[in-house]
Amino acid sequence: MEMTRKITNWYVITGGPGAGKTTIVNLLGAKGYKTTIEHARHYLDTQLIKGRTVEDVRKNQKEFQSGILDMQIEQENSLSPNDVVFLDRAIPDALAYYRFLNLPEDKKLKEALSKVLYRKIFILDCLPLQQDYARKEDESAQKRIHSLLTDIYEALPVPVIHVPVMPPDKRVDFILKNL
Numbered sequence: 001m002e003m004t005r006k007i008t009n010w011y012v013i014t015g016g017p018g019a020g021k022t023t024i025v026n027l028l029g030a031k032g033y034k035t036t037i038e039h040a041r042h043y044l045d046t047q048l049i050k051g052r053t054v055e056d057v058r059k060n061q062k063e064f065q066s067g068i069l070d071m072q073i074e075q076e077n078s079l080s081p082n083d084v085v086f087l088d089r090a091i092p093d094a095l096a097y098y099r100f101l102n103l104p105e106d107k108k109l110k111e112a113l114s115k116v117l118y119r120k121i122f123i124l125d126c127l128p129l130q131q132d133y134a135r136k137e138d139e140s141a142q143k144r145i146h147s148l149l150t151d152i153y154e155a156l157p158v159p160v161i162h163v164p165v166m167p168p169d170k171r172v173d174f175i176l177k178n179l
Contacts, residue, residue, distance in 0.1 A: 005117045008081040011179065012090040014153065015124035016146030020168060024124065025088040027172045036079075038088040039071040061101045066108070069094040073112050081116075090118060092156065096148035100141070121153045121160045122175050 013021050013028075022038050029035040043064070047057045057064055072091050079085055091112045098105055129142050153160050161178050163171050 006081050006115055007117045008079075008085075008119060009083060010076075010079065010081075010085045010087055010090070010116075010118045011175075012087045012092075012118050012121045012153070013124065013175075014089055014093055014121065014149055015163075016126045016142045016149065018129040018142060019124035019126050019146070020171065021088050021124055023168050024163075024171055024175070025086055027168055028086045028175070031172070034083055034085045036075055036085060036087045039068045039075070040089075043067045043071055062103055065094065065097050065101065065103060066106075068097075069109060069112065073108075076112075076116060084119075087118075091116065092152050093149060096145060096152050099148050099152075100145050117156070118158050120179065121156070121158055122163050122178075123150055123153060123160060124163045124171070125165045127165060 013025050015021055022041075025035045025038075044054060044057055047067075048054070069091070072089070072094060076087075076091060091109075094109055095105065095113060097103075098109060123146075126142055126146050129139050150160075161175075163174055166174070
């Protein structure tokens with residue numbers, strides 16, 4: 001028997017690494033919308049504060065992805081389903097990364113995926129990849145992750161809108177016109 005999903009007013013901003021998600025979410029926040037943070041970078045930063053290196057954290061991808069998923073679950077559980085919120089990635093993103101890394105889909109992930117429905121998904125087309133301390137993917141990985149995210153979100157019973165490459169303020173206008 002399938003559990004009843006919590007229907008929300010949440011809009012997911014997603015896409016492959018370096019698609020401009022955080023830039024768009026920050027611009028939406030500056031316009032007064034409620035937004036969330038992206039957890040891969042946040043998790044990495046919390047581990048760096050504890051004295052670990054990026055290489056050490058990324059060495060154990062199962063632990064890394066599980067830590068990110070825990071933060072994402074906690075965040076989504078803390079949000080009111082009635083609030084309009086723009087999420088910088090969401091729980092289904094974890095499934096794409098588990099698949100990309102060939103990690104087993106554990107009970108925690110499956111349970112989290114079964115609990116929530118988003119209002120709409122905005123998948124940002126990829127920009128040229130720029131490396132930094134947290135982003136280690138190459139262009140091939142970027143395209144594969146983007147493809148996995150697209151497949152996963154398009155399989156959900158939720159509208160998906162693809163956001164083309166254009167200046168960030170135009171992307172925000174495009175998203176707001178397509179709510």
